[in-house]
Amino acid sequence: MIKKTLLIISFLVVWSGASFSDTEGKKICTGFGKWTEDGEYKVIRSKCITEKEYQASLSAPDYLCKYYQKSIWKESERAYGKKQYKYTEKSLAKINTLKAEGKALCESGKLKEGELKLVEAIAIISHTRMN
Amino acid sequence: MKKILSTLSTFLFVSSIATSVFAAGDEATIKKLSSMYKSGDTTQAIVIPQDTKFAANVKKNILPNINLPAGFSISVFAVVPDARHMAVARNKTTVWIGTRKDKVWQATDRDMDDIADTVEQFAPTVKFDIPNGVCFSDDGHLYVAERNRVLWFPAAEYFMESPDTVAVPIIDQGNLIPVEEESYNHTARVCAVNKADNKLYVSLGQPHNVAPADKLDLYQEVGIGGMISFNRFPGDLDRKVVATGIRNSVGHAFNPKDGSLWFTDNQVDGMGDETPPGELNKMPKMGMWYGHPYTGGGEVRTNEYKGKTIPKADADRYVKPQVEMIAHAADLGMMFYTGKQFPKKYHNAIFSAQHGSWNAVKPRGARVMVTYLDSKGNASKTEPFADGWMTDMGTYLGRPVDVQQYFDGSILVSDDKAGIVYRIKYEG
Numbered sequence: 001m002i003k004k005t006l007l008i009i010s011f012l013v014v015w016s017g018a019s020f021s022d023t024e025g026k027k028i029c030t031g032f033g034k035w036t037e038d039g040e041y042k043v044i045r046s047k048c049i050t051e052k053e054y055q056a057s058l059s060a061p062d063y064l065c066k067y068y069q070k071s072i073w074k075e076s077e078r079a080y081g082k083k084q085y086k087y088t089e090k091s092l093a094k095i096n097t098l099k100a101e102g103k104a105l106c107e108s109g110k111l112k113e114g115e116l117k118l119v120e121a122i123a124i125i126s127h128t129r130m131n
Numbered sequence: 132m133k134k135i136l137s138t139l140s141t142f143l144f145v146s147s148i149a150t151s152v153f154a155a156g157d158e159a160t161i162k163k164l165s166s167m168y169k170s171g172d173t174t175q176a177i178v179i180p181q182d183t184k185f186a187a188n189v190k191k192n193i194l195p196n197i198n199l200p201a202g203f204s205i206s207v208f209a210v211v212p213d214a215r216h217m218a219v220a221r222n223k224t225t226v227w228i229g230t231r232k233d234k235v236w237q238a239t240d241r242d243m244d245d246i247a248d249t250v251e252q253f254a255p256t257v258k259f260d261i262p263n264g265v266c267f268s269d270d271g272h273l274y275v276a277e278r279n280r281v282l283w284f285p286a287a288e289y290f291m292e293s294p295d296t297v298a299v300p301i302i303d304q305g306n307l308i309p310v311e312e313e314s315y316n317h318t319a320r321v322c323a324v325n326k327a328d329n330k331l332y333v334s335l336g337q338p339h340n341v342a343p344a345d346k347l348d349l350y351q352e353v354g355i356g357g358m359i360s361f362n363r364f365p366g367d368l369d370r371k372v373v374a375t376g377i378r379n380s381v382g383h384a385f386n387p388k389d390g391s392l393w394f395t396d397n398q399v400d401g402m403g404d405e406t407p408p409g410e411l412n413k414m415p416k417m418g419m420w421y422g423h424p425y426t427g428g429g430e431v432r433t434n435e436y437k438g439k440t441i442p443k444a445d446a447d448r449y450v451k452p453q454v455e456m457i458a459h460a461a462d463l464g465m466m467f468y469t470g471k472q473f474p475k476k477y478h479n480a481i482f483s484a485q486h487g488s489w490n491a492v493k494p495r496g497a498r499v500m501v502t503y504l505d506s507k508g509n510a511s512k513t514e515p516f517a518d519g520w521m522t523d524m525g526t527y528l529g530r531p532v533d534v535q536q537y538f539d540g541s542i543l544v545s546d547d548k549a550g551i552v553y554r555i556k557y558e559g
Contacts, residue, residue, distance in 0.1 A: 028493045029525035041192050046524040054493055058405065071401040074490070075340075084316055119434045122401045126435050127343035130316035 026051045065106035068118035072099045075125045085128045095121045157258035161282075164256070165299040172256040176294055179210055179236070179250040186210050189551055193528045196519040199555065202474070205517070208537075208554040209238035209247035214545035216321055216382075216464055217535045217552065218267040224288045226535075227253055227273060228545060228552065229265040231319055235275060237291055238552060245539065245554065254284065254296040260304075263319035263381075264333065269326070274363065276320035276333045279313055280304040283363065299365060301331070308355055314338035317379045321464070324363065327390045331363040336379035340400050341435045342424040351375050356423055358383070358394070374414055376421035376445060378428075382464040382533070388479055389508045391415060393453070395462035395483055398428030404491045407431035409456035411465070411483065411502060411510065420448040429455045453502075453510040460496035461486035464533025470540025473557045479504060482516060482542060484531035497521040497530055499544055499555075517544070517555060 031046025049057075057063060075081040076095050087095075102117030160170045189207055197205050213230040220226065225239040226247070235254065238247035264276030273287035281302040290296040307320075317336030325332055337346075337356030350356045354372035358380065361370040373392075383394035392414040398407045407428025412421055425441045427433040429452055441449075456462050465483035480503050487496025498518035505511040520529040529546040537543050541556035 027523070029523065030492065030494055031525045033522070033524075033526035033528075035188065041522075041526075041528060043522070043524045043526050046526065048524075049492075057492070058403075064403070067403055068401070075401070123341075123435045126341035126399070126401065126433075127339055130314045130338045130340075 028054050062106060062111055064115050065102070065111055065118065068115060068122060069099060069103055069106075072118065072121050072125065076121075084131055085125065086131055087128055091124055091128060095124050098124075157256075160256050160258070161298055161300060164295060164297055167297055170256045170295050172294070174255045174294060176252040176255045177234070178252075179212065181210055181247065181250060183210070189549060193520070193549060193551075194553075196522070196528060197517055197553075198519045199517050202559045203517075203555055203557050205553050205555050206246070208245070208543055208552045209250050210550060211236050211238055211250055211545070211552050212550040213547050214532065214550055214552050215263045215319065215547055216265055216533045217543055217545055218265040218273060219535050219537060219543070220267055220273075220288055221269075221271060222288075223538050225291055226537075226543065226552070227265045227267070227287070229263045229275065231261055231263050231547070233259045233262070235259060235262045235265060239291075245537070245541070245556075247552070253287070253291065254298060255294050257282070257296070257298050261315075261318055261320075264321040266322040266324060266331070268324045268363070272363065274301070274322050274324075274331055276307075276322040278318040278320070279307045279310065281307060281322070281331070281333065281361075283365075301363060301365065302361070302368070302370075307333070308335060308353060309349070312338060312349075312353075312355060319381050321381055321383055323383055323385060323392075325360065325385055325390075325392070327385075328360070329363070330360040330369075332358055332360045332373065332383065332392065334358045334377070334380040334383060334394065336377075336381070336397075337423070341427070341433050342378075347424070358392075360417075371417075373417045374419055374421065376419075376423045376425075376449070377412075378423040380412075382462065382483060384466050384481075386467055386479070386504075386508060387469055388467075388504075391508060393465065393467075393481060395456075395465055396421065396423075396428075396452075397461055397463075398458070399423075399433055400459070400490050402427055402431070402434065403458070404493060405458050407433075408452070408458055409460050409462045409485075410452040411454035411456060411462065411481070411513070412450065413453045413509070415450065418448060419450045420445045421450060421452075428458065454513045456485070456500070456513070457495055459488040459491045461488045462500075463531075464535075464545070466534050466536055466542075468536060468542070470536055470542075472540030476503065477501065481510075482534040484534050484544065486530050486532055486547075487521065487527060494521055494525040494527075497527055499531055499534055520546070 027048045029048040033043045098121035102114045106114030163170050215229045218227045225237045228236045237253040238250045241248040261278035262275045273284040275282045283299045283301045322333045335355045357375040360373045361368045379397045380394045396410040425436045463484045485496035497520035499516045501516040502513040530548040533545045544553045
């Protein structure tokens, strides 16, 4: 009896949590999937945030600081992104230095200065020939 | 056919006194094929099975998720690996489908039920290099725009069942763009024939996120980051740069009503999740400029050129987009609907594919858009026509690349993720 009661309570807690999430708006998910040998499409990894959280992130003062850092990582550090460009060791080193300087400025609250450093790094990426 | 043979004879005479530079690794083959000789290559066409568990799974797992306006339905037309841009032949012979790899496919409905019965490799003895752009002229000529070559197949409809198909370079390997500018990214070419001047129009994406200043003169001269036109038969090429300031256009079509050229353009990365917008553009006259690299999409200035004065020669020719699409949706292939099957509201509307992008927190694209035109031939409204290739969990079931009209007025949609060509029809 106690077990049953606990189960019901747990269900209600989870259900109310889900309902609360729904009121925050439509979820935005990014993920990957693949076809199984049985012919089903399976989601392997998916990360969700609410529309409200997404909008809040876009209007956050440090949005560009974070966005630019992620963009630099995607294009010049992540293996898939890195191999798309004809980088030289020198250009990669310069990008890394600018990113580190930009990140430090952003973290110290100097957001505009940080953004400028990060944009400098992105400019190197932008002007590098693609493979 | 007489015209084709006559044109070929002229070409053979010209080629006998001139030396072509073929460097695609298939020089000897192309030389033989263009002279209407057998290549001697024993390569046989790869055949893609159609009635498979994979096809059944696509019908079960993808089709039910696609949302369409009332009265429309979607079905599988063909299983086509890496399906990109399409060219529909005359007289229900076949549909050619380009890829970003090394093959062109032909999907043929042999029993006239509007479903491809066979999908085979087209011209298997030709070594294609990113043969993304395929286009077919009203007078029966197939063109394939590769990364750095343009081939003419004067009798593709007649020789399509043979491994050896007459293939003639209109632009030799290495002459579409300077070899030093070759890249993998941004080299999916598209082509279309302009009925007004009977020339072939090919887009040339520029190989950077944002073109650097020291390349701009060269790019303007060659037409990289732009579009070029040239004669579609051998002889005097008469190559012209018809548009510049384009970052990477992978879809264009001529409005059959007024002859204006429209094209999509993929815009700059690294500026934000929701900026800059993608573009659907119109070329009211030749020689216009579309903003890149000074603008990243719409009228949003790129960080790299912010504060720099746009040269007057460019600014005077600037044309802003007809439609600003959502950022990073990757607008690709497009067409004007000239059929009668769809309801009147779609007549002469533009259908365009959004491939979708990973480069944004909020997944987007993976759908077919429709843009309606007003009485002056300008865009009046754009809205989704078919979506659902992206799940609520943000995963892609498919990624639409191109939209082309089929014989009966239905439309074909290619998908290079699922490797499928869909057919959307209206039954009311």
